Amino acid sequence: MPGTGYRVVVPYHDHLNCGDSSGNTNTRVCSHTLPFFLDLQLSYGFHPSVDLIVDLRFAVQMDPVPGNGHEFALAPGVRYWLDQGVALKFYATGQLIYDYVHYLEVAKSDFAIRNAEGLMYDAIKNVGFFFQVGWTMGFLRWFRMEFDAGLGVQIRFP
Numbered sequence: 001m002p003g004t005g006y007r008v009v010v011p012y013h014d015h016l017n018c019g020d021s022s023g024n025t026n027t028r029v030c031s032h033t034l035p036f037f038l039d040l041q042l043s044y045g046f047h048p049s050v051d052l053i054v055d056l057r058f059a060v061q062m063d064p065v066p067g068n069g070h071e072f073a074l075a076p077g078v079r080y081w082l083d084q085g086v087a088l089k090f091y092a093t094g095q096l097i098y099d100y101v102h103y104l105e106v107a108k109s110d111f112a113i114r115n116a117e118g119l120m121y122d123a124i125k126n127v128g129f130f131f132q133v134g135w136t137m138g139f140l141r142w143f144r145m146e147f148d149a150g151l152g153v154q155i156r157f158p
Contacts, residue, residue, distance in 0.1 A: 001041070001132065003150025005034035009065075010143040016105050018142065019065035034146055035061035035071065041154075043079065051079040053093065065103055073099035075114055087122045097136060112138035120154065128154040 009018040009030040018030035037059045043051040055075040063069030077095030097112040116134030123129060129152070136146040 001039040001130075001150040001152030002036070003039065003132075003148050004036045005146055005148030007032055007034045007144060007146045011106075012142055016142070017065065019063065032064045034148055035059045035063050037061075037071065037148075037150075039150065039152070041152075048084050049081045051081070053077055053079050053095070055095065057099075059101075063101055063103075065101075069101040069103060071099055071101045073097050077114070089120055089122075090117070091120065092117050093134070097138070099138070103141070106141040110138045110140045110144075112136050112144075126156045126158070128156070130154060 010028070011018050011030075014028075015026060018027075019032050020027045020030035037057050040056045040058070041053055043053040045051045053076070055073070057071060057073035057075065059069075059071035063071060075095040075097040077093055079091050079093045081089055081091050083089040093114070093116045095114040097114050099110050099112065100108055102108055114134060114136045116132050118130050118132035120128045120130035131149070131151055133149045134147070136144075136148070138144040
């Protein structure tokens with residue numbers, strides 16, 4: 001799933017460059033666009049309404065925070081289908097995230113929680129098209145909130 005979004009960062013220490021879109025390195029709260037990313041998701045439906053999922057997120061664009069930053073994130077979790085037996089259905093996810101970016105001034109690894117809601121249309125039995133919006137909250141390197149959206153295709157094997 002390709003996507004992008006918006007990020008707000010609140011550093012725990014003063015004078016950290018958190019990549020504010022204004023270019024000001026002394027701001028207390030930073031905001032900027034989320035780098036364009038590609039998500040690859042593996043899932044296993046162990047119940048008609050619940051899937052176990054693992055997302056792999058690869059940032060295509062460089063992160064605006066100084067460093068050598070292309071995000072890589074691993075996000076295991078669950079997806080709950082609200083309307084399983086219909087062609088047009090809603091879902092919600094709950095995930096724990098481990099993300100890695102090589103930043104200069106803060107920890108390279110972070111842990112976060114994520115929730116995404118989506119709408120999927122099954123064109124045929126094994127192929128669905130979906131739109132998804134989500135939010136992420138991270139806590140370790142700094143407090144961050146990310147809001148993202150993307151479009152995708154799901155291919156299912158029997």
